[in-house]
Amino acid sequence: MSDGYTIVTLDGVDAAPHRAETTLIPIRHHLGFRAAGVNAWKADTGGRLIPPHEEDSGNEELYVVVSGRAIFTVGEEEADAAAGTLVFVPAEVFRTAVAAEDGTIVLVVGATVGEAYYGGGWDSFALADAYRQAGRLDESRAILAEQIAQRPDHWGLQYNAACLEALGGNADAAIDHLRRAKELDAEGQAAQYFREDSDLDSLRDDPRFEELLG
Numbered sequence: 001m002s003d004g005y006t007i008v009t010l011d012g013v014d015a016a017p018h019r020a021e022t023t024l025i026p027i028r029h030h031l032g033f034r035a036a037g038v039n040a041w042k043a044d045t046g047g048r049l050i051p052p053h054e055e056d057s058g059n060e061e062l063y064v065v066v067s068g069r070a071i072f073t074v075g076e077e078e079a080d081a082a083a084g085t086l087v088f089v090p091a092e093v094f095r096t097a098v099a100a101e102d103g104t105i106v107l108v109v110g111a112t113v114g115e116a117y118y119g120g121g122w123d124s125f126a127l128a129d130a131y132r133q134a135g136r137l138d139e140s141r142a143i144l145a146e147q148i149a150q151r152p153d154h155w156g157l158q159y160n161a162a163c164l165e166a167l168g169g170n171a172d173a174a175i176d177h178l179r180r181a182k183e184l185d186a187e188g189q190a191a192q193y194f195r196e197d198s199d200l201d202s203l204r205d206d207p208r209f210e211e212l213l214g
Contacts, residue, residue: 006031010040010066010105016123016130021048025105026123029143036111039123040066043099049106052096055089061110063087063097068104072097121147125160132168140164155184163199174200175208182212 010025018024025040027033037059041049049070055061063072065085072079072087074095081087081097089095097106111117124147131140144161151157162177178200181190194200194213203209 010042013040014127014130015042016126018126019051022051023047024123024126026127027107028119029124029127034117036109036117037119037123038107038109040105040107041097042103042105044102044104045099047099047104048096049099049104050095050097050108052094054094055091055110058091058112058115059110060091060113061089061095061108063089063095064107064109066105066107068099068101070097070104070106071100120156121151121154121160125164128160128164129167132164137168140168153184155181155190158184159190159193163197166200166202169202171203171206174203175206175212178203178209178212 008030010027013025013027013030016024016026023042025042027040028038031038043049050063050072063081063086065081065083065087067083069083070081070085072081072095074087074089075093079087080100091112124143128140128143131137131143141161141164144157144164148154148157148161158177158181162174162181165171165174165177178194182194185191191213200209
């Protein structure tokens with residue numbers, strides 16, 4: 001890395017499991033890229049590349065098959081995409097993909113037309129949780145601390161930090177982050193996550209958690 005630019009290979013970015021069935025290459029986090037969401041996914045034959053989803057937030061996404069071969073399902077259609085193939089999917093259209101060859105990598109770029117990119121930090125959390133599972137808790141905490149320092153008013157980052165601490169068995173720190181997330185969440189979006197997220201199961205018998213649910 002030099003002043004003003006970064007050169008890195010995809011192999012040089014630590015990967016992280018995501019949603020148990022996919023492997024994320026968190027490019028946006030690694031580079032500190034702020035203009036759009038940009039990440040990659042990798043899998044061997046038969047493995048899930050793109051989690052099944054629709055972008056109901058308004059994001060448009062461009063998928064680029066960097067290596068290997070992928071089978072995309074977009075809407076009700078299926079497409080065989082070799083390396084070099086571009087797949088553009090507008091918002092609110094179902095999409096998913098699986099690898100048809102070992103070593104398949106798909107790069108994804110997404111953003112909402114007419115809006116500045118903000119992002120929720122989910123990719124940073126995926127990497128932080130991978131570090132936690134590998135016993136690298138200090139590095140895991142450092143990732144989320146940096147994210148919170150950059151965006152101190154974003155409730156989702158506080159919530160992610162709470163999940164990390166709950167999973168690590170640190171109830172006091174988790175409760176502190178949840179309190180802050182609730183304070184910042186002006187629209188009450190966090191309430192459903194508090195009630196349903198299994199990451200918080202270790203806190204459910206804690207009276208302080210019960211208070212937060214009230």
